[in-house]
Amino acid sequence: MTPQDILTPAVLALALVGYVTCFARMFWLTFAGTAVLALLISTTFAFSPENFPYWGAGACIAMAAAYAARFFNVARNRRRAVGKEQHSGAASDVVIDGTNVMYWDGEADLRTLRSVVDQLRGKGMMPFVFFDxxxxHxxxxxxxxxxxxxxxxxxxxNRIMVCPARTEADAFILKFARxxxxxxxxxxxFGDxxxxxxxxxxxxxxxxxxxxILEGL
Incomplete structure (x- = not known):
């Protein structure tokens, strides 16, 4: 086996890998380049019946490269999404007694409750809020x-629940939390x-x- 017999398949394999990479990173530019190259080759290598097997093989290689590039991109995006999710971590849930918390600053005020919600979310916690x-009123x-x-x-x-009239929110809060x-x-x-x-x-x-100010986080 001569060096040429070894190098030729290796060079062709590297060229194919490079072609697939070009499709993966610059699909439409590579597609346009392939079309232009095909037109240039056709000026000296005509679309004649005896040449159809070669043109067919070339078309199959181009389609296979495009498909491989698409598969590569899908797999890469999936890995990135999983990595991002693992890095950021899923938010942990927490239950808020909304009627109680909205009085923490004296008078009933949704802004007080909103500030608690925002602080919890800033700590990576996603609230379910219950109201009487x-x-x-x-x-x-x-x-x-x-x-x-x-x-x-x-x-x-779906993160909010206003409890039915003539019921206590405590029962819903504790049941859901448990x-x-x-x-x-x-x-x-919750003494009772x-x-x-x-x-x-x-x-x-x-x-x-x-x-x-939250205690016990």
Whole structure:
């Protein structure tokens, strides 16, 4: 076997790898370059019946390279997405007793609750917020619904629950937190539901200088 017999396949393989890489990084530019090259070759190597096998082989190589480049890009993007997710980490959920927290700075105020929500999100925690049905009246806006609370707090609608009238939000909060094994942000001691609250992590807090202070994170 001569050196040429060894080098020729190696050079062709490297050329094919380079061709696939060009398709992966600059698809349309490579496609246009391939078309121009084919037109130039056709001036000396005509599209005649005896040459069809060669032109067909060339077309198959070009299509195979384009497909390989697409597969490479999909796999690369998937690896990047997984790596980004692993790097950033998924946000951990937390339950907020919205009716309790909105009073932390004295009068009922959604801005107080929003500041707590924002602080938790800044720490990588995504809240579920529960309200007593009476909360909207305490805020002076009987028209507030789950969609309105979600907009005011910068959360998705499925992160808000306004409990039915003549029920206590505590029961819903503790049941949900226990089922999902989530901590609860509230200054309520849940004394009348001590058994339900037993074992749950409680995060207490307040407002100082206009900023929320959370204890037990």
């Amino acid at each position: 049905a009476s909360s909207r 305490h805020l002076g806006d009987p028209s507030l619904d789950e969609k309105g609370f979600a907009k005011a707090l910068g959360l998705k609608r 089922e999902q094994q989530l901590p609860v942000v509230s200054n309520d001691r 539901r001590a058994q339900q609250a037993k074992g749950l992590k409680l995060i207490k807090g307040g407002v100082a200088g206009g900023r929320p």
